[in-house]
C-alpha cells in the first residue's frame with residue numbers, strides 16, 4: 239500500500255499542510271516541535287481511525303479551530319485508488335469518507351489500509367504491564383481480521399453491561415429475574431469472549447514463526463524468541479470453542495462471589511496477557527535494554543510480514559524517531575531492509591538528514607527526503623520538493 | 629444575539645427536543661412553518677395532540693394502536709399460534725412491509741441494557757409469558773399480568789406453538805433473546821432467533837464483511 243498525498247487541516251501544529259510521498263523510503267526531517275510526528279499521527283488516524291498516541295481526539299484539534307480534517311490518497315497493491323477523508327468536530331465526533339461515501343462505522347476502515355508503527359514507546363510492549371501487550375495483539379488481529387475487531391468491540395460492550403449490572407447488584411440479594419438477567423449477560427460474555435480468545439490462540443500459533451524470522455534478522459546470536467498466551471486457563475493453541483467456553487465458565491464460577499462483592503468482572507480476555515521469552519527466559523523480567531529493543535523491533539517487523547501474508551497487501555511502515563537508538567551497523571541493516579522489496583512504503587521521522595543521506599539515494603524517484611521547518615505559526619512550511627542529499 | 633420573535637424562538641426550542649433535529653434544522657423548519665397556510669399548521673398541531681390522546685398500547689401485544697386490542701391481534705386471518713417478539717413498534721411496521729409474516733407480534737418496548745437502566749422488569753416480558761400460559765403465574769408475577777390475556781375477542785385463544793425472537797443482532801438484542809429463550813424453556817414450545825442484520829433473500833453485497841463472516845460461521849440457533 240502506498241500513500242501518495244496527505245493533507246492536514248487544523249490538525250495539531252498544522253494549520254494547512256500538504257505532503258507528497260514517494261513509493262518507498264520517505265524521511266521527514268527537521269527540528270523538534272515542527273510537527274513531524276503529527277504527520278505520522280495523521281496517517282494513523284486515516285488508516286485506523288485513531289491516534290497512536292494514547293490521546294483524545296480533542297487534543298489533536300488545532301487551538302481555536304472548529305474542526306480538523308485529514309485527507310489521504312492511497313494506492314493499494316490489490317485495490318485501486320482510495321481517497322480517505324476523516325473529519326472530527328467536537329461534540330459530533332469523527333466521520334470517515336472513503337471515495338466520497340461515508341462509513342457507517344469507523345471500525346470499517348480498519349484492515350483496508352494496513353500499517354505498522356515503530357516508535358520508542360514500543361519498549362512498553364515487552365517491559366510494562368499486560369495492557370500494552372493486549373493492545374499490540376488486538377491491533378494486529380483487528381487489522382488482519384475485521385471479524386475479530388467486531389467481536390472484540392462487542393465483547394467490550396457486553397463487559398461494560400455486565401459490570402454495570404454487577405455494580406448495581408453489588409452486595410444485595412437477587413430476585414430470580416435479576417439472577418436470570420445476570421446469567422444472560424454471562425452467557426453473552428462467554429460467547430463473545432470465547433471467540434476473542436480462540437482467535438488470539440490461533441494467531442499466536444501462526445505468529446511465532448514470523449517472530450522467529452524477524453528476530454533472526456536483527457540478532458546474529460542464536461536466541462529463540464517465543465510467546466505464550468497467559469489467559470483464563472492453560473489452553474491448547476488449537477482448543478475448540480466449547481473447550482474455551484467451558485474454561486471461561488469455570489473461571490467465572492470460581493470468582494463469582496468476589497465479583498458480586500467487588501461489582502465487576504474479574505476474569506476474561508480483557509485481563510489476559512502474553513508472555514514473551516528469549517531462550518525460555520521471560521523478556522519482561524530478565525532482558526537487557528538491548529534485548530528489549532531488539533524484541534520490540536522484531537515484533538513490529540513480524541507484524542508487517544504477517545499482515546502482508548494475511549491481507550496480500552504490504553503494510554505501510556511508520557517509524558517515529560527510532561533510529562537514534564541504533565548503532566551504525568543496525569541502522570544500515572534496517573535501512574537496507576526498507577529499500578528492499580520485502581517491505582512496502584515507509585515514512586521515517588528524524589531530526590537529522592545526514593545519517594540517512596549516505597545510505598538512501600534520495601535523488602531516486604522512489605525515495606524522498608522531506609524537510610520541515612517551523613513557520614511563523616509553527617506549522618510545516620516546505621513540503622513538496624525532494625531534496626538532494628547533503 | 630437579538631431575538632426578533634419570541635414565538636419563533638419558542639418553536640425552534642420545542643423542535644430541537646425531537647431526535648436528529650439540531651438547531652439549524654429547527655430554524656429551517658420554523659421558517660417553513662411560518663410560511664405555511666394556517667389550516668395546514670393546525671392540521672399538524674392536531675395530529676400531534678391526537679397521537680397522544682388517541683393512540684394507546686395494545687393490551688395484548690403492546691404495539692401502538694387506535695383500538696385495543698390492535699387490528700393484528702383481533703384479526704382471524706392471522707396465525708395466533710406464532711408470536712414474533714420485537715423491540716419497538718417500528719419493527720412491527722418493518723416486518724409487516726415484507727408481507728411475509730402471518731403470525732402475531734409482541735412488542736417488548738426495548739432491550740435489556742443495564743447501562744441505560746433497563747432491566748427485564750422494565751420490558752413487557754412477563755406479559756409475553758402470560759400469553760403462552762394464561763393460567764400459570766409467571767415468574768415473579770403478581771397476578772396483574774394474567775389479565776393481559778383476557779383481551780381476546782372471540783372465545784378461547786389458540787395455544788402458542790412458536791416464538792420467534794427478532795431483536796436486533798447486537799449485544800443487547802442477543803442478551804435479551806437469550807434471557808427470553810431461557811425463560812420460555814419450561815413451556816416446551818419452539819423458540820427461534822432471526823437475525824435482522826442480514827437482509828433476507830439477497831442484497832448480500834451490501835452487508836459488511838463482519839456480518840457476512842458471522843453468517844458464514846453459522847449461528848442463531850437457540
Ligand SMILES: [Zn+2]
Nearest residue numbers: 686689698701
Ligand atoms: Zn396487539
